[in-house]
Amino acid sequence: MEVSSPRTLAEALDEMGAQPATVPLAGGTDLMVAINFGRERPERVMALRRVEELHELTVNRRVRCGAGVTYTRLLEAVRDPAMVQAARTVGSPQIRNAGTLGGNLGTCSPAGDTLPVLAALDAEVVVRSAAGAERRLNLGEWMRGPKKSARRPEELVVAAEWDPAGSSQAFLKAGTRNAMVIAVANLALVVDRVRRRVGLAMGSVGPTILRAQAAEDFARGLFEEAGWERPHRPSPAAAERFGALCAEAAAPIDDVRGTAAYRRHVVAVMARRALARTAAAV
Amino acid sequence: MPRPDAPAKVRGAFDFASDLRAEGMLYGRTVRSPHPHAVVRRIDTAAAAALPGVRAVLTAADVPGKPFYGLDKVRDQPVLVGVGETVRYAGEAIAVVAADHPEQARAAAAAVAVDYEVLEPLTDPVQALAQGSSLRNLVIRRGNPEAVAEVVVKGFYEVGQQDQAPLGPEAGLAIPDGEGGVDLWIATQALHVDLRQVADALALPPERCRLRLAGVGGAFGAREDLSMQIHGCLLALRTGRPVKMWYGRDESFVGHVHRHPAWMWYEHGADREGNLVYVRATIVLDGGAYASSSHAVVANAAIFGCGPYRVPNVLMWCGAARTNHVPNGAMRGFGAVQSCFAHESQMDRLAAAVGISPLEIRLRNAMRSGDRLITGQVVSGAAPVADLIRRCAELPLPPPAEGRMALPGGAGNLAEAADISRGEGWALGYKNIAYSEGSDDYATARVRLERRNGHAVALVKTAAAEVGQGLVTVCQQIARTELGVEEVELEPADTLIGDAGSSSASRQTWMTGGAVREAARLVAEEVLKRAGPPGRGLAGGQVVDDEGAPLAPLALLLDEPIEREFEHHHRQTGKLDEDGQGDAHVSFMFVAQRAVVDVDPEAGLARVAQVATVQDVGLAINPLQVHGQIEGAVAQGVGLATMEEIQTREGLIRNASFTDYLLPTAVDMPEIVSELVEEAEPDAPYGAKGVGEPPLIASPAAICAAMRAASGRELCRIPVRPEELSGVSETKPPRELIPGQPPA
Numbered sequence A: 001m002e003v004s005s006p007r008t009l010a011e012a013l014d015e016m017g018a019q020p021a022t023v024p025l026a027g028g029t030d031l032m033v034a035i036n037f038g039r040e041r042p043e044r045v046m047a048l049r050r051v052e053e054l055h056e057l058t059v060n061r062r063v064r065c066g067a068g069v070t071y072t073r074l075l076e077a078v079r080d081p082a083m084v085q086a087a088r089t090v091g092s093p094q095i096r097n098a099g100t101l102g103g104n105l106g107t108c109s110p111a112g113d114t115l116p117v118l119a120a121l122d123a124e125v126v127v128r129s130a131a132g133a134e135r136r137l138n139l140g141e142w143m144r145g146p147k148k149s150a151r152r153p154e155e156l157v158v159a160a161e162w163d164p165a166g167s168s169q170a171f172l173k174a175g176t177r178n179a180m181v182i183a184v185a186n187l188a189l190v191v192d193r194v195r196r197r198v199g200l201a202m203g204s205v206g207p208t209i210l211r212a213q214a215a216e217d218f219a220r221g222l223f224e225e226a227g228w229e230r231p232h233r234p235s236p237a238a239a240e241r242f243g244a245l246c247a248e249a250a251a252p253i254d255d256v257r258g259t260a261a262y263r264r265h266v267v268a269v270m271a272r273r274a275l276a277r278t279a280a281a282v
Numbered sequence B: 001m002p003r004p005d006a007p008a009k010v011r012g013a014f015d016f017a018s019d020l021r022a023e024g025m026l027y028g029r030t031v032r033s034p035h036p037h038a039v040v041r042r043i044d045t046a047a048a049a050a051l052p053g054v055r056a057v058l059t060a061a062d063v064p065g066k067p068f069y070g071l072d073k074v075r076d077q078p079v080l081v082g083v084g085e086t087v088r089y090a091g092e093a094i095a096v097v098a099a100d101h102p103e104q105a106r107a108a109a110a111a112v113a114v115d116y117e118v119l120e121p122l123t124d125p126v127q128a129l130a131q132g133s134s135l136r137n138l139v140i141r142r143g144n145p146e147a148v149a150e151v152v153v154k155g156f157y158e159v160g161q162q163d164q165a166p167l168g169p170e171a172g173l174a175i176p177d178g179e180g181g182v183d184l185w186i187a188t189q190a191l192h193v194d195l196r197q198v199a200d201a202l203a204l205p206p207e208r209c210r211l212r213l214a215g216v217g218g219a220f221g222a223r224e225d226l227s228m229q230i231h232g233c234l235l236a237l238r239t240g241r242p243v244k245m246w247y248g249r250d251e252s253f254v255g256h257v258h259r260h261p262a263w264m265w266y267e268h269g270a271d272r273e274g275n276l277v278y279v280r281a282t283i284v285l286d287g288g289a290y291a292s293s294s295h296a297v298v299a300n301a302a303i304f305g306c307g308p309y310r311v312p313n314v315l316m317w318c319g320a321a322r323t324n325h326v327p328n329g330a331m332r333g334f335g336a337v338q339s340c341f342a343h344e345s346q347m348d349r350l351a352a353a354v355g356i357s358p359l360e361i362r363l364r365n366a367m368r369s370g371d372r373l374i375t376g377q378v379v380s381g382a383a384p385v386a387d388l389i390r391r392c393a394e395l396p397l398p399p400p401a402e403g404r405m406a407l408p409g410g411a412g413n414l415a416e417a418a419d420i421s422r423g424e425g426w427a428l429g430y431k432n433i434a435y436s437e438g439s440d441d442y443a444t445a446r447v448r449l450e451r452r453n454g455h456a457v458a459l460v461k462t463a464a465a466e467v468g469q470g471l472v473t474v475c476q477q478i479a480r481t482e483l484g485v486e487e488v489e490l491e492p493a494d495t496l497i498g499d500a501g502s503s504s505a506s507r508q509t510w511m512t513g514g515a516v517r518e519a520a521r522l523v524a525e526e527v528l529k530r531a532g533p534p535g536r537g538l539a540g541g542q543v544v545d546d547e548g549a550p551l552a553p554l555a556l557l558l559d560e561p562i563e564r565e566f567e568h569h570h571r572q573t574g575k576l577d578e579d580g581q582g583d584a585h586v587s588f589m590f591v592a593q594r595a596v597v598d599v600d601p602e603a604g605l606a607r608v609a610q611v612a613t614v615q616d617v618g619l620a621i622n623p624l625q626v627h628g629q630i631e632g633a634v635a636q637g638v639g640l641a642t643m644e645e646i647q648t649r650e651g652l653i654r655n656a657s658f659t660d661y662l663l664p665t666a667v668d669m670p671e672i673v674s675e676l677v678e679e680a681e682p683d684a685p686y687g688a689k690g691v692g693e694p695p696l697i698a699s700p701a702a703i704c705a706a707m708r709a710a711s712g713r714e715l716c717r718i719p720v721r722p723e724e725l726s727g728v729s730e731t732k733p734p735r736e737l738i739p740g741q742p743p744a
Ligand SMILES: Cc1cc2nc3c(=O)[nH]c(=O)nc-3n(C[C@H](O)[C@H](O)[C@H](O)COP(=O)(O)OP(=O)(O)OC[C@H]3O[C@@H](n4cnc5c(N)ncnc54)[C@H](O)[C@@H]3O)c2cc1C
Pocket: A023, A024, A025, A026, A027, A028, A029, A030, A031, A032, A033, A048, A067, A068, A089, A090, A091, A092, A095, A098, A099, A100, A101, A102, A103, A104, A105, A106, A107, A111, A112, A113, A114, A151, A155, A156, A157, A158, A180, A181, A182, A183
């Protein structure tokens, strides 16, 4: 196995272009596990840790989070509550110190905890190659299937970008263990009271991250009615309906981590709670 | 009292078996069957042998001695499954390879071509028993098995398959001695038990195989059976080079036995006051493909299957099915954990039916010294069960959960305090100490007292395995106490001394501790003989008189070192007769527990807030270590109650990694409040009972009871899964059986 360690993004992209079979390595918290289990035996590995550009993190009018930003840094710098809560649920302190947003996007698992948040925020995944122009994809375009992304062999994920959406956001994750657990189901709800936008996305309940559009529309109606700028308490019937719409949008399966029936059920529970929390927060 | 191995372990400097290396060492790897049931038609090793760096590829044909190993009297497990022979579980070893580099060994193992004729696996243990595929059936009849009662409760209970999950996977290093013999450095629970099987397979006299204890990274029963011992030695002897083998985590899941999963049908009858009249029960255990220790696990599940209560009339049927699953065998609690979940759930049902509290029903029926087990055996030693219950009830309750991480769902950010309800549950557990049913249980120790730099030093040698439990500290303490010296050194454990038996069954403090005490007493006797009157004892490095006044430094009497060896046998036990009656056990240890669990009933998630535990220990030789054992055992109980389960489908393990076999983290650990009851056990050295197992016997049952109380759901299966705790689904018995009757 060959290992390279470029220092600039240009160098890294050149190398990816010249040797498209190269496997990028960020924190290694997915890749090294795959290697350990013998599921992957890459011929060439490119360590990205030294590529400065990938560590950039700005949170002004628009958030730009470099692919190499770790969860620990995300937690300190990013203010979107759903993203903070998602980052906080990832692994253990050791994993959060090493694991990156780019790695979560690279692995592209339906259980990746930041992915529903990026979807609900309408974030853009920024990818680049040495030859081509920069491409910007939303999460639906990026994620093609379980562990299948739209990344071309010569491309690297450079960053994710989104507009900060205020404090009416929630991320919830159900798992059998109280920490360091892969989501049996997770859910992000972003209510942007300024832009009057609702984003709802769920993970681990389908082959990709799923948006619940009917639920988003329904919630928009609720906020419209209650007034976007005011906190409110959704009626039990409204919460019930919202939960049911999310459950309907889920397409879960039975696997070792949980049953489809439970996933559908807990999605509704999480949706109701997320709605109550975001409605209460202004 | 510092543990001799603690500083290195804390600093990360301790050599575990997987850290071993030797000059010129090769790496061994095992070729395993992907099928749970198949006949091996052909094995082609040529391609593997031709790969770079490959030094040996061995199959069953290369086993010089006895081709079977196992713990039972009938050794039934093939060292390697040969051509024409049958594979009985997925993961069974077919061939072993040795190469210069681990990657080469991996490639070679993958290149061994095996043709299988795939057969239908037998995976339903109830059906297996019904068709006579059994490792042991045991019936216990006591009083009137057909007794009737005013209050009757019935229930079905299920326990999933738990992994011992020691952090250190199986590992060892075999070094040929150049004269046809071999030294094996191995992480094991019982050096001599391994030795007998290894020497037989290698066709070597036992003295030419020397087994030496390597650093053991946890055991919990997983190291009772052999893993790489014979394979590593075969490769080392064939290549003439040291061979190291260690399993990855995925391999470890098929590389050791697990806790028997259980299906249990119970019926309890009582009078209107809640006094037990009868228990009838059928317990089905899945023994997997080979015997391992199923024989003894069946006995324990059945004998302790009614709990520490007075039960006049019993009909108990317990069997271990032989199926095409990875063999099940020893794990901390050893059969008693499974049936405890059933009998304690039943006691709660009975309490509800009678209209008294869970505490009261247990107090009314609690076993006392002089009572009889359901096998008719009189409990001759301490049995302070009622006392344990009362003291446990007095322990403080935990405050309400505060902060996100303390709520069910924890880091998942799922619950608010308003979503939570709290429940309390009770369980009693008990179990035997040491080997049973007539086996000659003994341990050997050698104690040497010598002079070094002018002062007396004691050296203690045994073959007993330190597996993390702290036996090393206990042996040192005993030698210090008996010889009155400060400096005690433990010599390495190996087979150059006599057998110590296994570090299991909560027995080593009693057995090896007892052997050290007796050997030390023989040494002390000799010292006093040399000192002559009025020397009466040893203390503070001095020979002392009747009043404890110093007479002479011990070291002055050691011109010649003194060395004594002692073989300590415990009181002979008996066999069970055809009604399951007999004095099969030597002694019993009891525990009472109260669990407090917070449940999010809507989401189906739980967090154990507190486990209060009061344990009957005889005497706590090292209280800190006893509390350590309690905390570790409760952690495993939390795991079994809430998340730990090996999931198998059609004979294949689906979650052979710590990604999907979930173990409790620090966040999942409850507060533990514990108390010890010290009522000296008459037969035991210093009156000390074993301590390692009881907290794990009761805690799964207590935790599940608390989850029932909090959620109002039946919950007849552990681990309790979110879909059951939330009411999305419910476990049903695989079929209807009449409690007490075998599956037909
Ligand atoms: C114990 C443990 C607990 C975990 N818990 C969680 C959890 O709770 N939630 C969760 O979502 N995940 C969890 N994970 C998975 C993992 O930590 C995350 O997916 C993490 O974000 C991966 O980031 P990384 O930097 O370590 O990626 P790496 O392992 O370095 O890479 C992952 C993949 O992304 C590719 N990649 C990395 N960077 C780039 C890039 N810039 N451009 C293109 N491709 C790239 C790599 O080639 C590889 O295929 C856990 C992992 C472990 C070991």
